[in-house]
Amino acid sequence: MKTVEALEGVIVKELPAFSDHRGGLVETFRIDDLPEFVRPVMSYVSFTRPGRYRGPHEHHVRYEVFAFPGPGDALVTLWDNREWSPTRNGKMVIAAGASKPRLVVIPPGIVHVVENDSAEDLLLVNYPTTLYKGWGRDKEFTDEVRYEHDESPFWKDYAEDLKGRHRHED
Template sequence: MTYRDATIHDIVLRPLRRFSDARGWLIELFRHDELASQVHPVMAYVSETLPGIARGPHEHADQTDIFGFFGPGDFKLYLWDSRPNSPTHGCRQAVVVGASQPTLAVVPPGVVHAYKNISDVPGLVFNAPNRLYAGWGKKEKVDEIRHEDMADSPFVLD
């Protein structure tokens, strides 16, 4: 399948506001009163991605990811809508997020996603998914289709 560039339905990209004072800064990553109840986070983690390195592309059948890109570093976030019943099925969206554009990104199930550190410094990414990794007690199958492991994947990062 060839993906066309467009804005993807159900993707939330919201600027994160940085509150700064003499002590430093603070960013609210999410609030329950600003998220639909079905995507309320059940866990959270932070990952470091080295310069020039990508994570993904992969997708989830049931999980929604709530990413916080706030720096250090900038990332190119790639999204592909592979949901058959979506009005934007077959669309691809790419945006720069991170230190230069602090952004909250809500990625629903069925949207293939990847991000690449496009900075010369390690970058941090916060994620607060609405499902536990490997389920309760880490005893279930991981909800992840890893397209990055497929030689003929149509999900190519530029």
């Protein structure tokens, strides 16, 4: 897949970071930083161990609003899987985390994988636009399509990228 500078609808913003003698602060989310059609409804925090990854997968309805304030540094690989998109089949790789605090907005139809590219746990804060398992967590449908198998073109492409880098074994 062809690597491109940007994918249609993907937003990457630097997160404002402040520090003084007491410590530091990173703004991870502001409603006025997002387009009006991207409205988060929940949040969660995930930690990914060094050399591990989450994905690749995509959502049909949900926007993912990922904040990477640190600790840890990530490589976020994105593939445009939307038939109508002018950047269809394009691939984008974003560095984010403690070294580059960033917000990454991932639209539906963008396949994505988050890899911890550092020696410490990676913190990711997500502000998605749909509730996991629906209202009251009583629905089985999660709007997620996983591509974590050898037949997946996204997995094959990612596995090529992993050559020479760490990889978890489950």
